[in-house]
Amino acid sequence: MSATTALPVADAPTLRRYVRQLARTYPRMLWGALVLHIGAALASLAAPRLLGGLVQAVEEGTTTGHVDRIVLVLALFLVAQTVLTRYARYVSQALGEQVLARLREDFVGNALSLPVGTVESAGSGDLLTRTSRDVDQLGWSVRWALPEWTIAVVTAVVTFVAAISVGWWVILPCLLGLPPLAAGLRWYLRRAKAGYLREGASYSRMNATLTETVEGARTVEALGLGRERVAAIDGDIAESYAAERYTLYLRTVFFPNMELSYLIPTVCTLLLGGWLYTQGSATLGEVTAATLYVQMLIDPVDRIVSILDELQVGQASLARLLGVAMVPDDRTPTGRVPSGERLDADDVRFAYVEGRDVLHGVDLQVAPGERIAMVGPSGAGKSTLGRLLAGIHPPRTGSVTVGGVGLVELPLDDLRGHVALVTQEHHVFVGTLRENLALAAPPGTADDSLRDALDAVDALAWVDLLPSGLDTVVGSGGRHLTDAQAQQVALARLVLADPHTLVLDEATSLIDPRAARHLERSLAAVLHGRTVIAIAHRLFSAHDADRVAVVEDGKISELGSHDDLVEAGGSYAALWDSWNGKH
Incomplete structure (x- = not known):
């Protein structure tokens, strides 16, 4: 995958399977909501029948008492419809919240299961857009659009059945409205999904460019790349504008066409009904009821x-969220158990882009x-080799x-007990200090073990000075930790995870004698008794290693002790x- 490769998007069969799975997960709520919606729709059908009968009764002669009784019955049906609609919406929205919670949990699980190499090659912008914009849009669809659409479909079906029950002749004007409706829907649906997927992809590119620009702000400023970055963002905005303009064009063509298809049945019902009335084939009450029913069809069909349109947006978002689960795993656990901690790389080749190996x-x-230092010029492949030795990427061959x-045969949890990658990058999650440490600890780890890990990295002293100790809330919005303290928390997690082998990429700068003394002690505590592969950007760490591996042009050109390599010249x-x- 290239650096600009987007994460996949789920296809239509995958979407249908997932929706069926959700329907099987919540059958009682689903059927309960459907029954309530049908009841509410049936209650709404009483008005046209009663009004049609009232018109017929007035034509033939009636009494005030009869009119009062009709009005009372109308009021009772209206109350029944209001109550049923209220509970139908309540159950539908409760079901929507359950479904949305399930979707979010599945997405988070799938996102956390993504291979690290895939996340890096796709870029943070794509995943960030799916996490924020697509989740929000899907939430709107599930909470509001889907329940309302269900109500509209049920109401339309029940109303149509009631309309043709007045007389089979009502079918004809309804059928006359179908051709423009079907043609408009077919034209729109063939284009809408691709349009909304393009819209979502444009937001992913825009977010990726913005994220890269912000994260690399110092580099952009130092190299004078401001204009180039602004031009890149302008290009992304132009593409987003074009994508949104296209979907707007689809709506401006589609909706007027729909208005025409709504108008035809009503007008034709009045004309045909009036002609049948003059021929004595239909009563005035039947024509009134039929016209009211056809008129009632406009609202649910219009909502459908x-x-x-909202469901198309939601479908596109769901396809993008489910697409995260379609990324193939980069490891196939076999159940084999390592017979020791010896780490071997054999004829390893690797490429970020197909056909362009960076390791040979x-x-x-x-x-x-053993402690090994890897040195060499920038771009020689040191960090790439380190990531393969840490199991971040599988080798292409070898x-x-x-x-x-x-x-790649070990599950991630087992792998991290053997090999872990350590960099200067660290993250403090929002939560208590205890929760931050427990991320790397076995379930149920006692506070004494957490404190021992903090003590091992020389952090216990400042933790005990915190207002609530391990219960102190840290991270965004909580207590701010210095870079050194955050690094110590990250190192304490490593102590709790207890890997046998550590691959250090740029973390060797922490043992610079000019650095803070407590960070030296922290790193030394973590390294004690472990296998260490240090990617040395400063050669003082190579001097103290058991062996030095010189990486040049994707190969190890020299391997031996410091003294032997210096003597070799x-x-x-x-x-x-x-x-x-x-x-």
Whole structure:
């Protein structure tokens, strides 16, 4: 996958399967809402019949008492319709909230299961848009559009049946409205889904560009890339404008066409009914009832068509959310158990873009407890190799194993007990300090174990000074932790996770003698007794390693101890001399 590859979008069969699965999950609420909606629709059908009968009675002669009784019955049906509609909407919205909660849980689970390499290649903008905009749009569809659309469909069906029960002749004017309605729907539906998917994708690109610009603001400023970034954002905005203008065009063509299809049945019912009345084939009451029923059809049919637009947006959002689950897993657990902690890379090749390998047949064997430093020029493949050794990416060819078992054969939870990647990037989640630490601890871990982990990274002293200790709320909106404190929390999580092998990418800067002393002690505590593969951007850490691996052009060109490589006078010796200012 390339750096601009978007996450997949679910197809129509996948959407239908998921909707059927949701329907089977909540059958009682679904059928309860449907029965209440049918009851409310049936109650609304009394008015045209009663009014038609009243018109007929007036024509033939009636009494004030008869009119009063009709009005009373109308009022009773109106009250029944109001009560049934109220509970129907309540059950529908409660069902909508349950379904939306399930959708959110499934999406979060699928998003957390994404391979890290997939998230990186897709970019944060796509996932961020699905997490925010698509979830919001789907929430609107599930909470409001779907219940209202269901009500409209039930009402339209029941009203149509009631209309033709007045006389079969009512079918003809209703059929005359179908051709423009069917043609308009067919034209719209063939274009709407693609239009709304394009709209969502444009927001993903725009968010990705904005996120990259904000996160790299210092680099943009330092390199004078402001105009280029503004031009990129302008291009994304132009594409978003074009996408939204297209969907607006679809609506401006579609809705006027629908208005015409609503008008034809009503006019034709009046004309045909009037002609039948003059021929003595229909009574005035029947013509009145039929016209009122056909008129009643306009509102639910209009809501069906109008809300269909909202449902198209919701369907596109659902397709994008379900698409996250379609990303293939990059590991296939086999159940094999490692027979030790020896880490081996055998003839490893890897490419971010197909056909362009960045690693070319790398071999490396790391003994348990050994400390290896990887050095080399920028872009040589050091970080990529480190990520493969940590199991972040699977190799294109070759294998990376721990204890004879491929890293991609281990479930993630098991993998992190063997190998973990450590960088300077760290995140403090919103919640208590205890919750932040428990993320990496087995369920039910006691506070004493959490405190021991904090003590191991020299953080217990400042934690005990917090107003609520482990119960102190940290993260956004909570107590602010300094960068050093946040790093210590991240290191304490590593102590709790207890991996045997650590791959350090840029984290070696923490052991710079000029850095804060407590961070030196923190990192030293985490490294004690573990296998360490340090991607060394500063050569003082390479000096203390058991072996040094020099990575050049995607290969390990030299491998040996510091003294042996300096004596050999190769690439590492040149780097060391340059680092010490000898050249």
